Amino acid sequence: MKTLAKRLLIAAAVASLGVGAAHAHRAWFVPSSTIVSGENAWVTIDGAVSNNLFFPDHVPMQIASISITAPDGSAAKPENAMVGKYRTTFDLKLDQKGTYRIAQASTGLNASYKEGTETKRWRGSMADFVSQGIDKKPGVELTATSRRIETFVTNGAPTALKPAGKGLELAGATHPNDLYAGEEATFTMTQDGKPAANVEITLIQGGDRYRQEVGEVKLKTAADGTFKMKTANAGMYWLEAEATGTTTMEGKSIKSQAMYVAVLEVLPS
Numbered sequence: 001m002k003t004l005a006k007r008l009l010i011a012a013a014v015a016s017l018g019v020g021a022a023h024a025h026r027a028w029f030v031p032s033s034t035i036v037s038g039e040n041a042w043v044t045i046d047g048a049v050s051n052n053l054f055f056p057d058h059v060p061m062q063i064a065s066i067s068i069t070a071p072d073g074s075a076a077k078p079e080n081a082m083v084g085k086y087r088t089t090f091d092l093k094l095d096q097k098g099t100y101r102i103a104q105a106s107t108g109l110n111a112s113y114k115e116g117t118e119t120k121r122w123r124g125s126m127a128d129f130v131s132q133g134i135d136k137k138p139g140v141e142l143t144a145t146s147r148r149i150e151t152f153v154t155n156g157a158p159t160a161l162k163p164a165g166k167g168l169e170l171a172g173a174t175h176p177n178d179l180y181a182g183e184e185a186t187f188t189m190t191q192d193g194k195p196a197a198n199v200e201i202t203l204i205q206g207g208d209r210y211r212q213e214v215g216e217v218k219l220k221t222a223a224d225g226t227f228k229m230k231t232a233n234a235g236m237y238w239l240e241a242e243a244t245g246t247t248t249m250e251g252k253s254i255k256s257q258a259m260y261v262a263v264l265e266v267l268p269s
Contacts, residue, residue: 071098195225
């Protein structure tokens, strides 16, 4: 009876954790390796949205929205792509020497408004916002959003990243494929190509499914957009940055919300 009671208590605890985890879905790309070498170099990449890092248990990333930028700035294509129930998997041939950027980026307009006691959500263009009469809805709030989720893979020596200049992005003195446990790295967050100050950053090591504590590390960018990070352990890490503010669109000042995610590999020192 004691054993049964203990099992029931554990099951209840796990179920309660599951409820909380449902609100913590995290999107990511994880390469089989972040540093390779050779003339016939390949990596396999998994992409998913999940409760735990990097354990696919929710939905896959959509292959059509993934962009791959080669070291020379040209577009590379995923090969042998498969979209499953919980994750997307594809191969990438690294024909060029240098750093590849694997990303999913999007921008859009979101609105919320009231219909009676119910809050309605809307998404579309500024033209649709006006033509559909959403701008006349009671209590309407419009927000411009941007999101970028990415990882980096290098064939041979790392090369400088070429920013898109839209939304939040990672730059800085340290290359994302040159990270080692116990060594400090210096990065810069930019927003629309400019240094982003006071941006909140969360850093989590993968494998939180097997830890009692998630182990979040909270960071913040300085006035010049820079921040420093140092990890005690080697492994794959999930970095998220968020920024809110205002922007101007078609002469109107509206709220803005930007989100950035990078998966980084920290190697043993």
